Amino acid sequence: MNYNSFEQWMNGVNHLIRQVTGSFISDDLSDFDYAKAFEDGVSPQEIAAEVLEQNGFDATILRGNF
Numbered sequence: 001m002n003y004n005s006f007e008q009w010m011n012g013v014n015h016l017i018r019q020v021t022g023s024f025i026s027d028d029l030s031d032f033d034y035a036k037a038f039e040d041g042v043s044p045q046e047i048a049a050e051v052l053e054q055n056g057f058d059a060t061i062l063r064g065n066f
Contacts, residue, residue: 003044010034012044013051016062020052029055 003009013034014025026034029051037047049059 003038006035006038009038009044013048016044016048017052020048020057020059020062026051 003012010026017025017029026032032047032051032054034047045062049062052059052062
């Protein structure tokens with residue numbers, strides 16, 4: 001998917017985080033340089049998985065390893 005803005009991209013990240021955690025969003029987890037990831041063209045799915053794993057969550061489903 002093509003994200004036209006950082007805000008739209010972050011909405012995607014937060015949606016994925018919420019799907020895995022049930023209630024958390026990026027603001028609820030440890031700091032991460034989301035702006036740099038967006039500028040580097042990293043997908044919301046990959047960043048959500050990385051952030052979740054850094055915070056002790058199982059992000060297997062986001063990595064496609066079922």
